Amino acid sequence: MPEAVITASLLTKKYKDFAAVDGISFEVAPGESFGLLGPNGAGKSTTMRMVGAVSTRTSGDLSILGLDPNEHGPEIRAQLGVVPQADNLDQELRVRDNLIVYGRYFGIPRRQVAKRADELLEFAQLSDRAKSRVDDLSGGMKRRLTIARALVNDPRILLLDEPTTGLDPQARHILWDRLFRLKEQGTTLVLTTHYMDEAEQLCDRLVVVDKGTIMAEGSPAALIKQYSTREVVEVRFGSEKNANVAKQLKGIGDRVEVLPDRILIYSDNGEAELSEIIRRGLNPITSLVRRSSLEDVFLRLTGRSLIE
Amino acid sequence: MTATVPTSPALVTAQSRSRFLGAIYAGNSRAILGRGLLATRTSNYWVVLSGFFEPVLYLLSLGIGLGSLIGTVTTSTGQQVPYAAYIAPALLAVSAMNGAIYDSTWNVFFKMNYGKLYEGMLATSIGPFDVALGEIAFALLRGLLYAVGFMIVMQVFGLNLAWTAILALPAVVLIAFGFASLGMAITSYMKTFQQMDWINFVMLPMFIFSATFYPITVYPPIMQYIIEALPLWHGVELIRGLTTGALSWGLLWHVLYFAVMITIGLIFTTKRLRALFLA
Numbered sequence: 001m002p003e004a005v006i007t008a009s010l011l012t013k014k015y016k017d018f019a020a021v022d023g024i025s026f027e028v029a030p031g032e033s034f035g036l037l038g039p040n041g042a043g044k045s046t047t048m049r050m051v052g053a054v055s056t057r058t059s060g061d062l063s064i065l066g067l068d069p070n071e072h073g074p075e076i077r078a079q080l081g082v083v084p085q086a087d088n089l090d091q092e093l094r095v096r097d098n099l100i101v102y103g104r105y106f107g108i109p110r111r112q113v114a115k116r117a118d119e120l121l122e123f124a125q126l127s128d129r130a131k132s133r134v135d136d137l138s139g140g141m142k143r144r145l146t147i148a149r150a151l152v153n154d155p156r157i158l159l160l161d162e163p164t165t166g167l168d169p170q171a172r173h174i175l176w177d178r179l180f181r182l183k184e185q186g187t188t189l190v191l192t193t194h195y196m197d198e199a200e201q202l203c204d205r206l207v208v209v210d211k212g213t214i215m216a217e218g219s220p221a222a223l224i225k226q227y228s229t230r231e232v233v234e235v236r237f238g239s240e241k242n243a244n245v246a247k248q249l250k251g252i253g254d255r256v257e258v259l260p261d262r263i264l265i266y267s268d269n270g271e272a273e274l275s276e277i278i279r280r281g282l283n284p285i286t287s288l289v290r291r292s293s294l295e296d297v298f299l300r301l302t303g304r305s306l307i308e
Numbered sequence: 309m310t311a312t313v314p315t316s317p318a319l320v321t322a323q324s325r326s327r328f329l330g331a332i333y334a335g336n337s338r339a340i341l342g343r344g345l346l347a348t349r350t351s352n353y354w355v356v357l358s359g360f361f362e363p364v365l366y367l368l369s370l371g372i373g374l375g376s377l378i379g380t381v382t383t384s385t386g387q388q389v390p391y392a393a394y395i396a397p398a399l400l401a402v403s404a405m406n407g408a409i410y411d412s413t414w415n416v417f418f419k420m421n422y423g424k425l426y427e428g429m430l431a432t433s434i435g436p437f438d439v440a441l442g443e444i445a446f447a448l449l450r451g452l453l454y455a456v457g458f459m460i461v462m463q464v465f466g467l468n469l470a471w472t473a474i475l476a477l478p479a480v481v482l483i484a485f486g487f488a489s490l491g492m493a494i495t496s497y498m499k500t501f502q503q504m505d506w507i508n509f510v511m512l513p514m515f516i517f518s519a520t521f522y523p524i525t526v527y528p529p530i531m532q533y534i535i536e537a538l539p540l541w542h543g544v545e546l547i548r549g550l551t552t553g554a555l556s557w558g559l560l561w562h563v564l565y566f567a568v569m570i571t572i573g574l575i576f577t578t579k580r581l582r583a584l585f586l587a
Contacts, residue, residue, distance in 0.1 A: 054431055054586050073586065074334055078433035088424035092347035101346060104339040105432040153432070 003066070005030050005157055005188055006051060010060035013046050020046040022212035023060065028157075033189040035203035037196065037294060039304070043212040044192035045085055048161045051190065053077050065156060078106060081150030085161040087142045089134045095145060096121060096130040103152040116152055124148035124178065140171025144178065151182075158182065160191040164198060176201055196294035208294075208301055215301040220294055227300045228292040229254050231270035235277065235284035236262045245282055252276050257299060266296070332578055333437040340429065340442020344411075345449075359406050360454045363399040364461055370521065371395050371467075384523060384545065385554040389469065396467040397551040398520040400476060401483055401543035403458045405515075407451030408484040412491035413507050416443060417498060420584075427585055436581035440574055444488045451484025452477075462551070470553025479550055479563075483543040486566040489573025490539070496580035514540045519548075539569055 006028040013021040021043040028034045036044045049055035050062060053069035053076040062069055064076045090098050096117050103113030121127045124144040129137065137145065143163065150158060163179065164172040179202055183189055193199050199206055200220045208215040208223070216223055233253065237245045239261060246258045253265035253273050267273045270289035277284065298304075371392035378391040419425040429439055459476065462468050491507075498504055517524075518540040524532050535541050546562035549555060 052431060056587060071331075073331055074433045074435055075330075077431060080431075082431040084427070084431070086424065088428040090343070090347070090425060090428070091423055093343070093350055097346055097350065101339070101343045102428070102432065104342060105336070105429055105434045107334065107336050107339070107433065 002030050004028060004063075005065055006034075006190065007063045008047075008051075008060070009062075011047070011050065011057055011062055012059045013043075013050060013055065014058040019058075019212050021050070024207070024209070024212070024214050025060075026207055026214065026217065028188065028190060030156075030188055031186045033183050033202055033204045034191075035199045035206035036190075036192040036209050037194070037199045037203075037206050037298070038192075038209035039194055039298075042209040044209055045161055047209075048159055048190070048192055052080060052082050052159050078153065079156045081153065081155035081158040083143075083146050083150045083158070083160040083163055085165070087146050089142060089145060089149070091134050093134070094130070095126060095132050095134060095137070098134065098145060099149055099152055102149045106153040108153065113152065116154075120148040120151055123151070125174070138171070140167050140174060143167060143171070143175055147175070147178065155187075157188045157190060160189065162192055162194070164193075164195065172198075196298070199294055206294075208298060210298075210302050210304075216297065223294065223297045224292045226297075228296040229266040230268040230292060231266075232290055232292050232296060233265040233267065233270045233273050233277070234262050234286075234288040234290065235265070235274075236286045237282070237284055248280065248282060249277070264296070264299075266292070329437070330435075332435040332582060334433050334435045335438070336434055337438040337442035337445065339434065340439055341445050341449075344443065344446035359410055359450070360403070360457050362406065363403040363454075363458055366402075367392070367396055367399050367458075367461065367465075371399075371465075382523065383548060383552060383554065384519070384525075385549065385552075385556065387552055387554055389552055390467075392465065393467045393469055393552065394548075395521055396462045396465075397476065397548040398518070398544040400455055400458050400462065400480065400551070401540060401547045402515055402520065403454040404451040404480045404484040405487045405511075405540060405543065407454040408447050408486075408488035409491045409507070409511065411447035411450050412444060412488040413495045414504065415447075416492050416495045417504055420496065421499075426581060430581070430585040436586065437574070437578045439581055440492065440577040444485065444492055444574070444577070447488035447492070448481065448484040451488065452481055455480035455484070468551050470551065472553050472555060473551040476547050476550045479543075479546050482563065482566045482570075483539075483546070486539060486543075486569035486573070489570045489577070491573070493573040493576035493580065496577055496584070514538050519544050539565065542566065 004027040009025045010023045011021060011025065012019060012023050024047065036047060038044050046055065050057050050069065051064060053064060053073040056070055065079055067076050069076050090101065093101060099117035099120055100113050103116060104110070121130055124147065126141060126145060126148070129141065134142065164175050167175065179189065183202065189202065191202060203220060205219050207217045216227065218226065242258060242263055246256060246263055249256055249263070249265065253267040255266040257264040265273050274287055274289055375391035380388045381391055381394040382388055383394065426439055430436065456477065494507065518535055518538060524535050527535070542562040542565045546559055549559045
C-alpha cells in the first residue's frame with residue numbers, strides 16, 4: 001500500500017473543557033475518497049480545519065503529505081484545495097477573477113493562472129458566467145465555483161466540508177458528477193457529510209463520527225453489511241400507535257427500531273416480513289421495503305438519526 | 309466541452325523561508341494588494357472619490373473664507389504664514405489619514421466579519437503577515453491618492469511655501485502607512501458595529517484639535533501633552549514643517565513616531581489574524 005497522504009492518530013481538539021474532536025485516528029491513502037459521516041456537531045468540521053492546517057491540534061499526531069501542520073502550515077496549504085462549509089467567495093470580484101485572484105494567493109504566475117481559470121470554468125460549467133457577479137449565481141453555481149477555486153493550485157488533496165448541504169436535488173447531482181470525475185482522475189478527496197446518499201456515492205471508505213469520536217470505519221457496503229441487514233421495512237401506524245404496535249411485532253425481522261414517526265424492521269427479506277405483518281392483521285398506513293443505508297448504520301451505532 | 313481538469317505539473321513551488329517567518333509570511337503580499345485594486349475597479353470605483361473632497365471643502369471654506377478675516381498665523385517654529393497656508397498642510401495630513409483609515413477600518417471590518425475573505429485567503433499558502441501588509445498597503449494607496457490630489461490643490465492656490473513641500477509626498481505615505489497599520493490592528497479586535505463607532509468617536513476630536521486650525525499653544529499644558537501624544541499632531545507638524553520650509557532635526561521625531569506606529573500595527577494585525585484564522 002502506498003504511503004498515506006493523511007495520518008491522524010489520537011487527534012484531539014479542545015475548546016476549554018469541551019473536546020470537539022476527542023482522540024480520533026485514521027489514514028487516507030493517495031487517490032482515495034475518504035468520508036467523515038456524522039450529525040451536526042460531531043466534530044467533522046473541526047477535523048477538517050486541522051487537516052487543512054488552519055487549526056492547531058490540542059494533542060495527538062497529525063501528518064499531512066508527510067508534514068506536521070503545526071510546523072509547515074503554508075507548505076501544506078499550498079498543496080491542498082479547500083471547499084469550506086459556507087461559501088466564502090470574493091463578492092467584490094467577478095466569477096473569473098475569483099479564480100485568478102485565488103491562484104495569485106498561491107503565487108502562481110498571472111499568465112498561467114489565467115489559462116487555468118478558463119479550464120476550471122469549463123470544468124465547473126460556468127464558462128458563460130465568467131463575467132457575472134458572484135451574487136448573481138445560484139447556490140449550485142456558487143458551490144461549483146468554490147470547487148473550481150479549490151482546484152486552482154492543482155491540489156494533491158481536495159477537502160470538502162458538507163459540499164452539497166443546502167442545494168436542491170438537481171444541483172446536488174451536477175455537483176456529484178463533477179466530484180466523481182475528479183475521483184476518477186485520481187484526486188484524493190476528503191469530505192464530510194451528513195447525507196448518507198452522498199457518502200455512498202462518493203466515498204471509497206468512511207468513518208462514522210459522533211461526539212468527537214469514531215464509531216465505525218469501513219467502505220459503505222462493508223459498514224452496511226456489518227451493522228445492518230440487507231433490507232429494511234419501514235411501516236407507519238400513526239404517531240400514537242407506533243409504540244403499541246411494536247409489541248405485536250415480536251418474531252418479525254432480526255431487529256426492530258421504533259422511531260417517533262415510524263417503525264423500522266431489519267431483515268434480509270423485507271417482503272416476507274411485510275407479508276407477515278399484514279397476515280397478523282396489523283394494517284400499516286404506509287409501508288416501504290428498501291435496501292439498508294448508512295442512515296441505518298448510524299442509527300444502530302448511536303441510537304439516533306443523522307438528521308435531527 | 310472537456311469534462312476533465314487538466315493537471316499541470318507543479319503549479320506551486322515550495323518556497324524555502326526561514327522557520328520563524330515561514331508560518332506567517334509567504335512573501336506574497338502583492339497578491340493581496342492586487343486583489344484590493346481589482347475589487348476597487350470592479351465594484352466601488354466611485355466610493356473612492358468621495359473621501360477626497362472633505363479636506364478640500366475645509367480648505368475652501370476655512371482657508372479662504374475665514375482666512376481673509378484672520379490674516380497670518382504664527383507656526384510652532386515661529387514663522388508668520390497666511391492662514392490658508394497654515395491649515396493646508398494639516399488638511400493634507402488629514403486627507404492621508406482619512407484615506408488610510410477608510411480602507412483599514414470599515415472595509416477590513418466587513419471583509420473580516422461578513423465576507424469571510426481572510427478565512428479564504430489564509431486557507432492558501434498566504435500567511436497572516438502577507439494579508440496584513442497587503443491590506444495596509446492598499447489602504448495606504450488611497451491615502452496617497454487623496455494626498456496627491458490635495459497637493460495639487462495646494463499648489464494651485466499657492467499654499468506650498470517652499471521647495472521642500474515635495475517631500476510632503478513621502479511623508480504622506482509614512483503617515484498613511486501609520487494610520488492604515490494601526491487602523492487595521494484595532495479593527496481586527498472589533499466585533500460589533502458599536503465598537504466600530506468608537507473609531508469615529510476618536511477620529512473627529514483628533515481632527516479638530518491636533519493643531520489643524522490653530523496652534524495648540526492656546527490650550528493649557530496638560531491638553532497640549534495629550535494632543536502631542538496623538539498621531540495626527542505628529543503628521544500635521546511634519547507636513548507643515550515641509551510645506552512651509554521650516555526644516556529641523558526635530559522633524560525626525562515625527563518620522564520615528566510613525567515608524568513605531570507602523571511596526572506596532574503590523575505586529576498586532578498579524579498576531580490577531582493568526583489567532584482568528586489559524587488557531
